[in-house]
Amino acid sequence: MAFMRLGSKSDAFYHEGQTWNCTTGLPSDVTVKVGETSFFLHKFPLLSRSGLLKKLIADLSNDDGSSCVLQLHDVPGGDKTFELVTKFCYGVKIEVTASNVVSLRCASEYLQMNENYGEGNLIARTEAFFNEIFSNWSDSIKALQTCEEVKPYAEELHIVSRCIDSLAMKVCSEPNMFNKHVEGHDCSNNSAQDPALWNGISPESKSPPLGDNWWYEDLSLLCLPLYKRLILSIEAKGMKPENVAGSLIYYIRRFIPLMNRQASFNDKNSVNQGTTTNSTISEADQKALLEEIMGLLPNKKGVTPSKYLLRLLRAAMKLHASPSCIENLEKRIGSQLNQVELVDLLIPNMGHSVETLYDIDCIQRIIDHFMSIYQPGTSSASPCITEEGPLIAGTNALAPMTMVANLVDAYLAEVALDVNLKFPKFQALASAIPDYARPLDDDLYHAIDVYLKAHPWLIDSEREQFCRLMNCQKLSLEASTHAAQNERLPLRVIVQVLFFEQLRLRTSISSWLYVSENLENSQNNSGNLVFPSNNGTGPLDPKQGTENLKDLVSELEKECSCIRSELQKLAKTKKSWSILPRVFCRKHS
Numbered sequence: 001m002a003f004m005r006l007g008s009k010s011d012a013f014y015h016e017g018q019t020w021n022c023t024t025g026l027p028s029d030v031t032v033k034v035g036e037t038s039f040f041l042h043k044f045p046l047l048s049r050s051g052l053l054k055k056l057i058a059d060l061s062n063d064d065g066s067s068c069v070l071q072l073h074d075v076p077g078g079d080k081t082f083e084l085v086t087k088f089c090y091g092v093k094i095e096v097t098a099s100n101v102v103s104l105r106c107a108s109e110y111l112q113m114n115e116n117y118g119e120g121n122l123i124a125r126t127e128a129f130f131n132e133i134f135s136n137w138s139d140s141i142k143a144l145q146t147c148e149e150v151k152p153y154a155e156e157l158h159i160v161s162r163c164i165d166s167l168a169m170k171v172c173s174e175p176n177m178f179n180k181h182v183e184g185h186d187c188s189n190n191s192a193q194d195p196a197l198w199n200g201i202s203p204e205s206k207s208p209p210l211g212d213n214w215w216y217e218d219l220s221l222l223c224l225p226l227y228k229r230l231i232l233s234i235e236a237k238g239m240k241p242e243n244v245a246g247s248l249i250y251y252i253r254r255f256i257p258l259m260n261r262q263a264s265f266n267d268k269n270s271v272n273q274g275t276t277t278n279s280t281i282s283e284a285d286q287k288a289l290l291e292e293i294m295g296l297l298p299n300k301k302g303v304t305p306s307k308y309l310l311r312l313l314r315a316a317m318k319l320h321a322s323p324s325c326i327e328n329l330e331k332r333i334g335s336q337l338n339q340v341e342l343v344d345l346l347i348p349n350m351g352h353s354v355e356t357l358y359d360i361d362c363i364q365r366i367i368d369h370f371m372s373i374y375q376p377g378t379s380s381a382s383p384c385i386t387e388e389g390p391l392i393a394g395t396n397a398l399a400p401m402t403m404v405a406n407l408v409d410a411y412l413a414e415v416a417l418d419v420n421l422k423f424p425k426f427q428a429l430a431s432a433i434p435d436y437a438r439p440l441d442d443d444l445y446h447a448i449d450v451y452l453k454a455h456p457w458l459i460d461s462e463r464e465q466f467c468r469l470m471n472c473q474k475l476s477l478e479a480s481t482h483a484a485q486n487e488r489l490p491l492r493v494i495v496q497v498l499f500f501e502q503l504r505l506r507t508s509i510s511s512w513l514y515v516s517e518n519l520e521n522s523q524n525n526s527g528n529l530v531f532p533s534n535n536g537t538g539p540l541d542p543k544q545g546t547e548n549l550k551d552l553v554s555e556l557e558k559e560c561s562c563i564r565s566e567l568q569k570l571a572k573t574k575k576s577w578s579i580l581p582r583v584f585c586r587k588h589s
Contacts (some may be wrong), residue, residue, distance in 0.1 A: 002139055003130045004096040011092055013083075020083065022090070030057060031069045032086075037079035041069075045089045049121060076110055076150040077103030085111065088122055098139035101129050102146045106153035130159075134166040141167065141218050144230075147225055154563030160226070171215050212243055214259045216250040227251060231296060234265060241298035249308045252293045256286050258315040259308070287319040295326050310344040317350045317359070330362065334369025336481040343409050357418045360425045367408065367432045374401050375434065401437040408433050409443035415462050416451035423466065426451060430469045441474040445446035445483065452488040460490050467493045473500045481562075484558060 012023050020039045022028065028040035032053075043061075047054035053070070058067035075082050081103040087094050096104060099144055108122035133139045144163040147154040154160050188292065219227055235244050253259040281289075290312065297304055313329040315321075347359045412429055414422055430444060438444065448466055452458065458466075467489060475483060480501040484494055 001098055001141070002123070002136055004129045004132070005092045006088055006096060007093045009091045009093065011087070012090060020086070029067050031067060032072055032076055032082070033069065034072050034369055036080045038561050039082070039086060041086060044563070045091075045568070049089045049113055049117050050085075050116055051114065053111060054117070071373045076106035081107045085113075085122065092306060096126065096129055098133055098142040099146060101126055101133060102143050102154055102159055103150050106150045107155065107157065110153065132164070134162065137167070137170055137218070140170075141221065144226060145222060146225065155232055156267070160229075162229050164226075164233050167230060168237050168267075172233050172237040208408075212240075213246055213250070219247055219340065220254045224292060227401040228292065228296065235298075241300045241303040244296075245298050245304040248293050249304065252289065252312070254313050255281055255289055257310050260320060274579055280523045283319055284578065286315075287321055290316055290319060291321055291325050294328060297332075301332075301366055302339070304332070306333060306336050306339045307341065308338065308342045309336075310347070313346050313362070317347070317362075317588050331367050331369050334366045335373055337366060337407070338403040339369040340407060342407060342414065345407070346414060356415070356425070360415065360421070360429065360487075363411065364425075364428055364432065367404070367429065370404055371432060374404075394577050401433070402439065405433045405437040406443060412447035415442070415451050416447050417454050419454060421451070426466075427469060438471075438474065439449060440476055440479075441470040441472075442476050442479040444470045445475060445479055449486065449488060456488075463488070464490045465490060472496045473504075475501075477501070 002462065013020050016021060017217060018037050020037065022041060024042070026042060030043045030046065032039040032041060032046075047057050056070050057068060058071065072082065081100070084094050084100065084104060085107055104122065105126040108126055111122075113122040115124060122437075130143075133143050134266060140163055144160070147160045147163065151160070219230060222230065231244065231247060232249075233508075251261075259330050290371065294312070294316075309329060309332050313326065313333065316326050316329060345363060347362060349356055349359045368417050408429060412426065430447070448470060451466065472480075472483075472493070475497065480497050483489060483497045486494070486503075489497075
């Protein structure tokens with residue numbers, strides 16, 4: 001930390017309780033009261049440096065020469081700052097640093113310590129020292145922090161705005177273009193002799209390379225009003241939205257403990273008990289902080305990681321933030337739902353009437369926001385999100401939708417374990433994703449199976465209603481095989497699964513046989529028929545091509561045989577299923 005030494009005399013004051021006394025040997029002829037502290041001083045050193053004290057002493061002086069008493073309870077910085085001012089007036093050694101220069105500058109202005117009352121007075125000395133402060137990152141941060149103690153005076157003297165401008169310029173410039181730490185530098189002697197040191201750049205002490213987030217931690221030390229003004233200044237100077245969002249998330253994680261962990265039901269219990277675990281500020285202050293930070297987050301889509309948006313949403317629910325704040329978060333999450341991980345989507349239900357373990361309604365709204373952006377034929381009408389360009393229609397637009405379909409199906413499998421989850425909520429979530437977004441329905445089938453297992457009391461009609469959510473024709477061979485042996489599924493559904501799987505196999509076999517027959521006919525009609533090779537770079541023997549096709553047909557026939565064997569096993573375990581062979585015979589005849 002840079003510092004400046006003033007004065008040359010040894011300390012001539014001693015402290016006794018709430019009083020300060022001078023040891024010069026002369027009797028005190030003026031008493032200055034600052035707060036609860038009384039300073040027994042002498043008139044001449046004070047009136048020779050301070051215009052205010054000179055006026056006050058002149059107004060209160062008596063012809064009899066008795067001591068006068070001055071009341072200075074509103075002096076900036078209080079008794080600690082006035083002690084330093086007094087020592088300066090007496091020529092006693094003091095040290096000006098980034099921690100006290102702001103209060104000294106404000107106090108010197110209040111006491112009218114300008115050049116009319118002595119050359120090199122305190123206003124000029126402290127003002128010159130600010131040049132050293134503003135050239136150094138750490139000192140500028142410290143000075144800005146201390147502005148909160150004397151804020152009205154610091155604002156009037158433009159100290160706050162000058163600190164903010166200095167810091168914002170450093171953040172937006174290359175971090176290695178200035179020296180972040182210049183420890184123990186005395187600017188009172190060599191600053192004028194060494195221009196490099198005066199500008200805060202020392203050839204001997206170069207800072208190591210720093211990342212884009214090197215300034216996050218230091219800014220998190222500021223109070224919210226000062227931090228808000230600084231981050232807005234940084235953004236206005238062209239800082240990347242990703243870094244602005246990163247700093248905001250870093251700041252809020254410092255004060256809201258819920259931001260530093262994933263969802264758990266302990267969070268819900270903490271709300272019901274009204275506790276503020278691991279936090280030094282009240283829930284009301286945390287709520288105000290969260291809403292302020294939300295107003296500062298960049299609107300550009302994707303610059304704030306989805307996991308932190310979801311943690312902000314969870315914290316907003318816990319702290320009972322405003323509906324507009326919660327809606328804003330839900331829309332932001334919905335716009336980038338394809339970037340969300342399942343673990344972050346499991347938000348405990350924090351309502352007073354807890355119907356389900358997880359907040360299904362919130363996730364439903366988030367999915368609806370996503371679909372309003374990505375579903376063809378709809379428009380993106382979210383005022384809190386900005387896009388880099390127009391939405392891409394067609395095949396590319398299906399990529400994020402397919403990712404969200406997989407996410408929703410995985411979410412359904414998690415919440416399906418909740419015995420209180422009713423069919424309408426499950427159905428609404430599953431149906432929110434259009435059928436074309438799911439290349440396969442395997443994950444949806446898994447979620448349905450989990451629900452049926454967790455709700456064994458459902459009757460067959462209810463089970464059939466659940467199974468209508470999936471498309472049996474879009475199950476893979478593995479899923480179809482599992483479904484064919486799943487006793488939790490209704491008989492009608494198992495019949496459909498087996499029928500569609502066998503139909504698919506027969507269609508595949510027929511198509512391969514058709515291709516094989518055409519190849520053989522072509523070979524007979526033309527003895528010079530050339531087949532493409534495996535890599536498309538050379539000829540292939542016609543016999544080899546025919547053999548490959550026959551191998552593929554053979555594999556398909558084996559798969560079909562496996563399905564039939566599974567059907568026979570099922571017929572043995574359930575007599576009621578003896579109807580199956582007749583059904584298939586009628587449908588395939």
